[in-house]
Amino acid sequence: MSYHNLKVVIKNRVALVAIDHPPANALNKSTLTELEAMLDSLEQDQQVKVIVLSGEGRFFVAGADIKEFTALSGDDAEAMAVAGQRVFNRIESYPKPIIAAINGACLGGGLELAMACHIRLAAAEAKLGLPELNLGIIPGYGGTQRLPRLVGRGKATQMILTSEMIGGDEAHRIGLVDAVYPLDQLLAEARQLAAAIADKSSVALRLALAAIQASTTETFEQGLAREAALFNEAFCSEDRKEGVAAFLEKRKPQFNDR
Structure with missing residues:
Protein backbone atom coordinates (compact mmCIF):
# COMPACT_ATOMS: atom_id res chain seq x y z
CA MET A 1 0.00 0.00 0.00
CA SER A 2 1.35 3.46 -0.91
CA TYR A 3 1.13 6.59 1.25
CA HIS A 4 1.85 10.27 0.71
CA ASN A 5 2.61 11.23 4.31
CA LEU A 6 3.97 7.96 5.71
CA LYS A 7 6.99 5.81 5.01
CA VAL A 8 6.55 2.13 5.86
CA VAL A 9 9.37 -0.43 5.80
CA ILE A 10 8.80 -4.00 6.99
CA LYS A 11 11.79 -6.05 8.08
CA ASN A 12 12.13 -9.07 10.39
CA ARG A 13 8.48 -8.94 11.53
CA VAL A 14 8.79 -5.25 12.49
CA ALA A 15 7.11 -2.38 10.61
CA LEU A 16 9.08 0.86 10.75
CA VAL A 17 6.58 3.67 10.15
CA ALA A 18 7.82 7.25 9.75
CA ILE A 19 5.48 10.23 9.49
CA ASP A 20 6.80 12.23 6.53
CA HIS A 21 4.83 15.46 6.10
CA PRO A 22 7.30 18.35 5.72
CA PRO A 23 8.19 20.71 7.14
CA ALA A 24 7.13 19.63 10.65
CA ASN A 25 5.15 16.39 10.16
CA ALA A 26 1.94 18.16 11.18
CA LEU A 27 -1.08 15.94 11.74
CA ASN A 28 -3.40 17.18 9.04
CA LYS A 29 -6.56 15.37 8.03
CA SER A 30 -4.88 13.34 5.29
CA THR A 31 -2.10 12.16 7.63
CA LEU A 32 -4.66 10.96 10.17
CA THR A 33 -6.52 9.17 7.39
CA GLU A 34 -3.32 7.47 6.27
CA LEU A 35 -2.48 6.48 9.85
CA GLU A 36 -5.86 4.79 10.11
CA ALA A 37 -5.36 3.03 6.77
CA MET A 38 -1.89 1.90 7.87
CA LEU A 39 -3.36 0.42 11.06
CA ASP A 40 -5.95 -1.47 8.99
CA SER A 41 -3.30 -2.82 6.64
CA LEU A 42 -0.73 -3.88 9.24
CA GLU A 43 -3.31 -5.50 11.50
CA GLN A 44 -4.05 -7.98 8.70
CA ASP A 45 -0.39 -8.47 7.74
CA GLN A 46 0.77 -11.74 9.28
CA GLN A 47 4.40 -10.74 8.65
CA VAL A 48 4.15 -7.82 11.09
CA LYS A 49 4.20 -8.39 14.83
CA VAL A 50 5.44 -4.99 16.12
CA ILE A 51 5.24 -1.40 14.85
CA VAL A 52 7.83 1.32 15.51
CA LEU A 53 6.43 4.81 14.89
CA SER A 54 8.76 7.79 14.40
CA GLY A 55 9.00 11.03 12.46
CA GLU A 56 11.04 11.73 9.36
CA GLY A 57 13.72 14.38 9.74
CA ARG A 58 14.07 16.59 12.83
CA PHE A 59 10.47 16.23 14.03
CA PHE A 60 8.32 13.48 15.49
CA VAL A 61 5.08 15.41 15.04
CA ALA A 62 5.09 19.13 15.82
CA GLY A 63 1.31 19.28 16.26
CA ALA A 64 -1.86 19.61 14.25
CA ASP A 65 -1.97 21.50 10.95
CA ILE A 66 -2.96 24.98 12.18
CA LYS A 67 -3.86 26.09 8.65
CA GLU A 68 -6.76 23.65 8.68
CA PHE A 69 -8.19 25.39 11.74
CA THR A 70 -9.08 28.50 9.78
CA ALA A 71 -11.72 26.62 7.78
CA LEU A 72 -13.43 25.05 10.79
CA SER A 73 -16.68 26.03 12.48
CA GLY A 74 -17.55 24.96 16.01
CA ASP A 75 -19.33 21.79 14.90
CA ASP A 76 -16.48 21.00 12.49
CA ALA A 77 -13.97 21.33 15.32
CA GLU A 78 -15.83 18.82 17.47
CA ALA A 79 -16.01 16.37 14.57
CA MET A 80 -12.26 16.79 13.97
CA ALA A 81 -11.52 16.07 17.64
CA VAL A 82 -13.73 12.99 17.62
CA ALA A 83 -12.04 11.72 14.44
CA GLY A 84 -8.57 12.15 15.93
CA GLN A 85 -9.64 10.52 19.18
CA ARG A 86 -10.96 7.55 17.21
CA VAL A 87 -7.59 6.98 15.55
CA PHE A 88 -5.65 7.34 18.80
CA ASN A 89 -8.07 5.08 20.68
CA ARG A 90 -7.46 2.53 17.94
CA ILE A 91 -3.71 2.80 18.55
CA GLU A 92 -4.11 2.38 22.31
CA SER A 93 -6.24 -0.75 21.88
CA TYR A 94 -4.32 -2.11 18.87
CA PRO A 95 -3.68 -5.88 19.00
CA LYS A 96 -0.02 -5.48 18.00
CA PRO A 97 2.53 -3.53 20.09
CA ILE A 98 3.23 0.02 18.89
CA ILE A 99 6.45 1.69 20.05
CA ALA A 100 6.80 5.46 19.67
CA ALA A 101 10.39 6.51 18.92
CA ILE A 102 10.20 10.25 19.66
CA ASN A 103 13.07 11.67 17.66
CA GLY A 104 12.29 15.40 17.84
CA ALA A 105 9.55 17.92 18.55
CA CYS A 106 6.53 16.05 19.90
CA LEU A 107 3.92 18.70 20.53
CA GLY A 108 0.15 18.96 20.70
CA GLY A 109 -1.37 16.24 18.56
CA GLY A 110 2.08 14.68 18.26
CA LEU A 111 2.30 14.11 22.00
CA GLU A 112 -1.30 12.89 22.03
CA LEU A 113 -0.31 10.38 19.34
CA ALA A 114 2.74 9.25 21.30
CA MET A 115 0.75 8.87 24.51
CA ALA A 116 -1.64 6.49 22.73
CA CYS A 117 1.26 4.16 21.83
CA HIS A 118 2.00 1.19 24.08
CA ILE A 119 5.65 2.12 24.76
CA ARG A 120 7.40 5.47 24.36
CA LEU A 121 11.13 5.97 23.80
CA ALA A 122 12.55 9.46 23.35
CA ALA A 123 15.73 11.15 22.28
CA ALA A 124 17.28 13.32 24.95
CA GLU A 125 17.00 16.21 22.48
CA ALA A 126 13.25 15.78 21.96
CA LYS A 127 10.79 18.44 23.10
CA LEU A 128 7.42 17.29 24.43
CA GLY A 129 4.38 19.32 25.43
CA LEU A 130 0.77 20.29 24.89
CA PRO A 131 0.93 23.98 23.88
CA GLU A 132 -2.69 24.30 22.70
CA LEU A 133 -3.55 27.01 25.25
CA ASN A 134 -1.12 29.30 23.43
CA LEU A 135 -3.68 29.23 20.59
CA GLY A 136 -6.65 29.78 22.86
CA ILE A 137 -7.80 26.16 22.58
CA ILE A 138 -7.29 22.95 24.58
CA PRO A 139 -5.97 19.51 23.61
CA GLY A 140 -8.59 17.66 21.59
CA TYR A 141 -7.13 14.26 20.70
CA GLY A 142 -7.13 12.78 24.21
CA GLY A 143 -4.35 14.82 25.80
CA THR A 144 -6.38 15.93 28.82
CA GLN A 145 -7.23 12.31 29.57
CA ARG A 146 -3.98 10.43 28.89
CA LEU A 147 -1.43 12.89 30.29
CA PRO A 148 -2.83 12.80 33.87
CA ARG A 149 -2.82 8.99 33.78
CA LEU A 150 0.87 8.99 32.85
CA VAL A 151 2.34 11.81 34.95
CA GLY A 152 -0.30 12.53 37.59
CA ARG A 153 -3.05 15.14 37.65
CA GLY A 154 -0.98 17.95 39.15
CA LYS A 155 1.94 17.75 36.71
CA ALA A 156 -0.43 17.27 33.77
CA THR A 157 -2.45 20.31 34.80
CA GLN A 158 0.73 22.37 35.06
CA MET A 159 1.99 21.28 31.65
CA ILE A 160 -1.35 21.92 29.93
CA LEU A 161 -2.12 25.27 31.59
CA THR A 162 1.39 26.70 31.07
CA SER A 163 2.05 25.10 27.65
CA GLU A 164 5.34 23.93 29.15
CA MET A 165 7.71 21.98 26.90
CA ILE A 166 10.10 19.47 28.44
CA GLY A 167 13.09 17.54 27.14
CA GLY A 168 13.50 13.81 26.89
CA ASP A 169 15.29 13.41 30.23
CA GLU A 170 12.58 15.28 32.13
CA ALA A 171 9.88 13.33 30.28
CA HIS A 172 11.56 10.13 31.46
CA ARG A 173 11.86 11.40 35.03
CA ILE A 174 8.13 12.10 35.32
CA GLY A 175 7.06 8.88 33.55
CA LEU A 176 5.88 10.38 30.28
CA VAL A 177 8.34 8.22 28.34
CA ASP A 178 9.74 4.83 29.27
CA ALA A 179 13.38 5.33 28.25
CA VAL A 180 15.59 8.06 26.80
CA TYR A 181 18.58 7.71 24.45
CA PRO A 182 20.92 9.93 22.45
CA LEU A 183 19.28 10.80 19.14
CA ASP A 184 21.76 8.80 17.08
CA GLN A 185 20.94 5.66 19.09
CA LEU A 186 17.16 6.05 19.39
CA LEU A 187 15.95 4.11 16.35
CA ALA A 188 18.47 1.32 16.90
CA GLU A 189 17.25 0.95 20.48
CA ALA A 190 13.63 0.98 19.30
CA ARG A 191 14.37 -1.70 16.70
CA GLN A 192 16.19 -3.81 19.29
CA LEU A 193 13.21 -3.60 21.64
CA ALA A 194 10.81 -4.40 18.80
CA ALA A 195 12.92 -7.42 17.81
CA ALA A 196 12.81 -8.78 21.36
CA ILE A 197 9.02 -8.43 21.40
CA ALA A 198 8.65 -9.94 17.93
CA ASP A 199 10.24 -13.18 19.23
CA LYS A 200 7.12 -13.79 21.31
CA SER A 201 3.92 -15.51 20.18
Missing part, protein backbone atom coordinates in the same frame (compact mmCIF):
# COMPACT_ATOMS: atom_id res chain seq x y z
CA SER A 202 1.60 -13.09 18.39
CA VAL A 203 -1.29 -14.82 20.17
CA ALA A 204 0.22 -14.06 23.58
CA LEU A 205 1.10 -10.52 22.53
CA ARG A 206 -2.48 -9.81 21.47
CA LEU A 207 -3.95 -11.26 24.63
CA ALA A 208 -1.46 -9.49 26.91
CA LEU A 209 -2.24 -6.14 25.29
CA ALA A 210 -5.97 -6.77 25.71
CA ALA A 211 -5.49 -7.58 29.40
CA ILE A 212 -3.35 -4.49 29.97
CA GLN A 213 -5.90 -2.30 28.18
CA ALA A 214 -8.60 -3.62 30.54
CA SER A 215 -6.70 -2.04 33.43
CA THR A 216 -7.59 1.42 32.09
CA THR A 217 -11.14 0.76 30.88
CA GLU A 218 -12.59 -1.55 33.55
CA THR A 219 -12.73 -1.84 37.33
CA PHE A 220 -10.06 -3.87 39.10
CA GLU A 221 -12.44 -6.80 39.58
CA GLN A 222 -13.58 -6.67 35.96
CA GLY A 223 -9.95 -6.49 34.86
CA LEU A 224 -9.08 -9.59 36.86
CA ALA A 225 -11.99 -11.47 35.30
CA ARG A 226 -10.88 -10.33 31.86
CA GLU A 227 -7.32 -11.44 32.59
CA ALA A 228 -8.50 -14.89 33.66
CA ALA A 229 -10.52 -15.34 30.48
CA LEU A 230 -7.60 -14.22 28.31
CA PHE A 231 -5.22 -16.47 30.26
CA ASN A 232 -7.49 -19.38 29.43
CA GLU A 233 -7.45 -18.42 25.75
CA ALA A 234 -3.66 -18.30 25.76
CA PHE A 235 -3.47 -21.62 27.60
CA CYS A 236 -5.49 -23.30 24.86
CA SER A 237 -3.19 -22.07 22.08
CA GLU A 238 -0.65 -24.14 20.17
CA ASP A 239 2.03 -21.64 21.12
CA ARG A 240 1.49 -22.37 24.82
CA LYS A 241 2.26 -26.02 24.17
CA GLU A 242 5.41 -25.07 22.28
CA GLY A 243 6.49 -22.59 24.94
CA VAL A 244 6.14 -25.10 27.77
CA ALA A 245 7.87 -27.83 25.76
CA ALA A 246 10.77 -25.51 24.92
CA PHE A 247 11.14 -24.54 28.57
CA LEU A 248 11.27 -28.17 29.69
CA GLU A 249 13.68 -29.05 26.90
CA LYS A 250 15.86 -26.00 27.66
CA ARG A 251 15.67 -24.54 24.16
CA LYS A 252 14.33 -21.41 22.49
CA PRO A 253 10.64 -21.73 21.57
CA GLN A 254 9.65 -21.68 17.90
CA PHE A 255 6.23 -20.09 17.96
CA ASN A 256 3.86 -20.54 15.02
CA ASP A 257 1.56 -17.72 16.13
CA ARG A 258 -1.39 -20.05 16.63
Whole structure:
Protein backbone atom coordinates (compact mmCIF):
# COMPACT_ATOMS: atom_id res chain seq x y z
CA MET A 1 0.00 0.00 0.00
CA SER A 2 1.35 3.46 -0.91
CA TYR A 3 1.13 6.59 1.25
CA HIS A 4 1.85 10.27 0.71
CA ASN A 5 2.61 11.23 4.31
CA LEU A 6 3.97 7.96 5.71
CA LYS A 7 6.99 5.81 5.01
CA VAL A 8 6.55 2.13 5.86
CA VAL A 9 9.37 -0.43 5.80
CA ILE A 10 8.80 -4.00 6.99
CA LYS A 11 11.79 -6.05 8.08
CA ASN A 12 12.13 -9.07 10.39
CA ARG A 13 8.48 -8.94 11.53
CA VAL A 14 8.79 -5.25 12.49
CA ALA A 15 7.11 -2.38 10.61
CA LEU A 16 9.08 0.86 10.75
CA VAL A 17 6.58 3.67 10.15
CA ALA A 18 7.82 7.25 9.75
CA ILE A 19 5.48 10.23 9.49
CA ASP A 20 6.80 12.23 6.53
CA HIS A 21 4.83 15.46 6.10
CA PRO A 22 7.30 18.35 5.72
CA PRO A 23 8.19 20.71 7.14
CA ALA A 24 7.13 19.63 10.65
CA ASN A 25 5.15 16.39 10.16
CA ALA A 26 1.94 18.16 11.18
CA LEU A 27 -1.08 15.94 11.74
CA ASN A 28 -3.40 17.18 9.04
CA LYS A 29 -6.56 15.37 8.03
CA SER A 30 -4.88 13.34 5.29
CA THR A 31 -2.10 12.16 7.63
CA LEU A 32 -4.66 10.96 10.17
CA THR A 33 -6.52 9.17 7.39
CA GLU A 34 -3.32 7.47 6.27
CA LEU A 35 -2.48 6.48 9.85
CA GLU A 36 -5.86 4.79 10.11
CA ALA A 37 -5.36 3.03 6.77
CA MET A 38 -1.89 1.90 7.87
CA LEU A 39 -3.36 0.42 11.06
CA ASP A 40 -5.95 -1.47 8.99
CA SER A 41 -3.30 -2.82 6.64
CA LEU A 42 -0.73 -3.88 9.24
CA GLU A 43 -3.31 -5.50 11.50
CA GLN A 44 -4.05 -7.98 8.70
CA ASP A 45 -0.39 -8.47 7.74
CA GLN A 46 0.77 -11.74 9.28
CA GLN A 47 4.40 -10.74 8.65
CA VAL A 48 4.15 -7.82 11.09
CA LYS A 49 4.20 -8.39 14.83
CA VAL A 50 5.44 -4.99 16.12
CA ILE A 51 5.24 -1.40 14.85
CA VAL A 52 7.83 1.32 15.51
CA LEU A 53 6.43 4.81 14.89
CA SER A 54 8.76 7.79 14.40
CA GLY A 55 9.00 11.03 12.46
CA GLU A 56 11.04 11.73 9.36
CA GLY A 57 13.72 14.38 9.74
CA ARG A 58 14.07 16.59 12.83
CA PHE A 59 10.47 16.23 14.03
CA PHE A 60 8.32 13.48 15.49
CA VAL A 61 5.08 15.41 15.04
CA ALA A 62 5.09 19.13 15.82
CA GLY A 63 1.31 19.28 16.26
CA ALA A 64 -1.86 19.61 14.25
CA ASP A 65 -1.97 21.50 10.95
CA ILE A 66 -2.96 24.98 12.18
CA LYS A 67 -3.86 26.09 8.65
CA GLU A 68 -6.76 23.65 8.68
CA PHE A 69 -8.19 25.39 11.74
CA THR A 70 -9.08 28.50 9.78
CA ALA A 71 -11.72 26.62 7.78
CA LEU A 72 -13.43 25.05 10.79
CA SER A 73 -16.68 26.03 12.48
CA GLY A 74 -17.55 24.96 16.01
CA ASP A 75 -19.33 21.79 14.90
CA ASP A 76 -16.48 21.00 12.49
CA ALA A 77 -13.97 21.33 15.32
CA GLU A 78 -15.83 18.82 17.47
CA ALA A 79 -16.01 16.37 14.57
CA MET A 80 -12.26 16.79 13.97
CA ALA A 81 -11.52 16.07 17.64
CA VAL A 82 -13.73 12.99 17.62
CA ALA A 83 -12.04 11.72 14.44
CA GLY A 84 -8.57 12.15 15.93
CA GLN A 85 -9.64 10.52 19.18
CA ARG A 86 -10.96 7.55 17.21
CA VAL A 87 -7.59 6.98 15.55
CA PHE A 88 -5.65 7.34 18.80
CA ASN A 89 -8.07 5.08 20.68
CA ARG A 90 -7.46 2.53 17.94
CA ILE A 91 -3.71 2.80 18.55
CA GLU A 92 -4.11 2.38 22.31
CA SER A 93 -6.24 -0.75 21.88
CA TYR A 94 -4.32 -2.11 18.87
CA PRO A 95 -3.68 -5.88 19.00
CA LYS A 96 -0.02 -5.48 18.00
CA PRO A 97 2.53 -3.53 20.09
CA ILE A 98 3.23 0.02 18.89
CA ILE A 99 6.45 1.69 20.05
CA ALA A 100 6.80 5.46 19.67
CA ALA A 101 10.39 6.51 18.92
CA ILE A 102 10.20 10.25 19.66
CA ASN A 103 13.07 11.67 17.66
CA GLY A 104 12.29 15.40 17.84
CA ALA A 105 9.55 17.92 18.55
CA CYS A 106 6.53 16.05 19.90
CA LEU A 107 3.92 18.70 20.53
CA GLY A 108 0.15 18.96 20.70
CA GLY A 109 -1.37 16.24 18.56
CA GLY A 110 2.08 14.68 18.26
CA LEU A 111 2.30 14.11 22.00
CA GLU A 112 -1.30 12.89 22.03
CA LEU A 113 -0.31 10.38 19.34
CA ALA A 114 2.74 9.25 21.30
CA MET A 115 0.75 8.87 24.51
CA ALA A 116 -1.64 6.49 22.73
CA CYS A 117 1.26 4.16 21.83
CA HIS A 118 2.00 1.19 24.08
CA ILE A 119 5.65 2.12 24.76
CA ARG A 120 7.40 5.47 24.36
CA LEU A 121 11.13 5.97 23.80
CA ALA A 122 12.55 9.46 23.35
CA ALA A 123 15.73 11.15 22.28
CA ALA A 124 17.28 13.32 24.95
CA GLU A 125 17.00 16.21 22.48
CA ALA A 126 13.25 15.78 21.96
CA LYS A 127 10.79 18.44 23.10
CA LEU A 128 7.42 17.29 24.43
CA GLY A 129 4.38 19.32 25.43
CA LEU A 130 0.77 20.29 24.89
CA PRO A 131 0.93 23.98 23.88
CA GLU A 132 -2.69 24.30 22.70
CA LEU A 133 -3.55 27.01 25.25
CA ASN A 134 -1.12 29.30 23.43
CA LEU A 135 -3.68 29.23 20.59
CA GLY A 136 -6.65 29.78 22.86
CA ILE A 137 -7.80 26.16 22.58
CA ILE A 138 -7.29 22.95 24.58
CA PRO A 139 -5.97 19.51 23.61
CA GLY A 140 -8.59 17.66 21.59
CA TYR A 141 -7.13 14.26 20.70
CA GLY A 142 -7.13 12.78 24.21
CA GLY A 143 -4.35 14.82 25.80
CA THR A 144 -6.38 15.93 28.82
CA GLN A 145 -7.23 12.31 29.57
CA ARG A 146 -3.98 10.43 28.89
CA LEU A 147 -1.43 12.89 30.29
CA PRO A 148 -2.83 12.80 33.87
CA ARG A 149 -2.82 8.99 33.78
CA LEU A 150 0.87 8.99 32.85
CA VAL A 151 2.34 11.81 34.95
CA GLY A 152 -0.30 12.53 37.59
CA ARG A 153 -3.05 15.14 37.65
CA GLY A 154 -0.98 17.95 39.15
CA LYS A 155 1.94 17.75 36.71
CA ALA A 156 -0.43 17.27 33.77
CA THR A 157 -2.45 20.31 34.80
CA GLN A 158 0.73 22.37 35.06
CA MET A 159 1.99 21.28 31.65
CA ILE A 160 -1.35 21.92 29.93
CA LEU A 161 -2.12 25.27 31.59
CA THR A 162 1.39 26.70 31.07
CA SER A 163 2.05 25.10 27.65
CA GLU A 164 5.34 23.93 29.15
CA MET A 165 7.71 21.98 26.90
CA ILE A 166 10.10 19.47 28.44
CA GLY A 167 13.09 17.54 27.14
CA GLY A 168 13.50 13.81 26.89
CA ASP A 169 15.29 13.41 30.23
CA GLU A 170 12.58 15.28 32.13
CA ALA A 171 9.88 13.33 30.28
CA HIS A 172 11.56 10.13 31.46
CA ARG A 173 11.86 11.40 35.03
CA ILE A 174 8.13 12.10 35.32
CA GLY A 175 7.06 8.88 33.55
CA LEU A 176 5.88 10.38 30.28
CA VAL A 177 8.34 8.22 28.34
CA ASP A 178 9.74 4.83 29.27
CA ALA A 179 13.38 5.33 28.25
CA VAL A 180 15.59 8.06 26.80
CA TYR A 181 18.58 7.71 24.45
CA PRO A 182 20.92 9.93 22.45
CA LEU A 183 19.28 10.80 19.14
CA ASP A 184 21.76 8.80 17.08
CA GLN A 185 20.94 5.66 19.09
CA LEU A 186 17.16 6.05 19.39
CA LEU A 187 15.95 4.11 16.35
CA ALA A 188 18.47 1.32 16.90
CA GLU A 189 17.25 0.95 20.48
CA ALA A 190 13.63 0.98 19.30
CA ARG A 191 14.37 -1.70 16.70
CA GLN A 192 16.19 -3.81 19.29
CA LEU A 193 13.21 -3.60 21.64
CA ALA A 194 10.81 -4.40 18.80
CA ALA A 195 12.92 -7.42 17.81
CA ALA A 196 12.81 -8.78 21.36
CA ILE A 197 9.02 -8.43 21.40
CA ALA A 198 8.65 -9.94 17.93
CA ASP A 199 10.24 -13.18 19.23
CA LYS A 200 7.12 -13.79 21.31
CA SER A 201 3.92 -15.51 20.18
CA SER A 202 1.60 -13.09 18.39
CA VAL A 203 -1.29 -14.82 20.17
CA ALA A 204 0.22 -14.06 23.58
CA LEU A 205 1.10 -10.52 22.53
CA ARG A 206 -2.48 -9.81 21.47
CA LEU A 207 -3.95 -11.26 24.63
CA ALA A 208 -1.46 -9.49 26.91
CA LEU A 209 -2.24 -6.14 25.29
CA ALA A 210 -5.97 -6.77 25.71
CA ALA A 211 -5.49 -7.58 29.40
CA ILE A 212 -3.35 -4.49 29.97
CA GLN A 213 -5.90 -2.30 28.18
CA ALA A 214 -8.60 -3.62 30.54
CA SER A 215 -6.70 -2.04 33.43
CA THR A 216 -7.59 1.42 32.09
CA THR A 217 -11.14 0.76 30.88
CA GLU A 218 -12.59 -1.55 33.55
CA THR A 219 -12.73 -1.84 37.33
CA PHE A 220 -10.06 -3.87 39.10
CA GLU A 221 -12.44 -6.80 39.58
CA GLN A 222 -13.58 -6.67 35.96
CA GLY A 223 -9.95 -6.49 34.86
CA LEU A 224 -9.08 -9.59 36.86
CA ALA A 225 -11.99 -11.47 35.30
CA ARG A 226 -10.88 -10.33 31.86
CA GLU A 227 -7.32 -11.44 32.59
CA ALA A 228 -8.50 -14.89 33.66
CA ALA A 229 -10.52 -15.34 30.48
CA LEU A 230 -7.60 -14.22 28.31
CA PHE A 231 -5.22 -16.47 30.26
CA ASN A 232 -7.49 -19.38 29.43
CA GLU A 233 -7.45 -18.42 25.75
CA ALA A 234 -3.66 -18.30 25.76
CA PHE A 235 -3.47 -21.62 27.60
CA CYS A 236 -5.49 -23.30 24.86
CA SER A 237 -3.19 -22.07 22.08
CA GLU A 238 -0.65 -24.14 20.17
CA ASP A 239 2.03 -21.64 21.12
CA ARG A 240 1.49 -22.37 24.82
CA LYS A 241 2.26 -26.02 24.17
CA GLU A 242 5.41 -25.07 22.28
CA GLY A 243 6.49 -22.59 24.94
CA VAL A 244 6.14 -25.10 27.77
CA ALA A 245 7.87 -27.83 25.76
CA ALA A 246 10.77 -25.51 24.92
CA PHE A 247 11.14 -24.54 28.57
CA LEU A 248 11.27 -28.17 29.69
CA GLU A 249 13.68 -29.05 26.90
CA LYS A 250 15.86 -26.00 27.66
CA ARG A 251 15.67 -24.54 24.16
CA LYS A 252 14.33 -21.41 22.49
CA PRO A 253 10.64 -21.73 21.57
CA GLN A 254 9.65 -21.68 17.90
CA PHE A 255 6.23 -20.09 17.96
CA ASN A 256 3.86 -20.54 15.02
CA ASP A 257 1.56 -17.72 16.13
CA ARG A 258 -1.39 -20.05 16.63
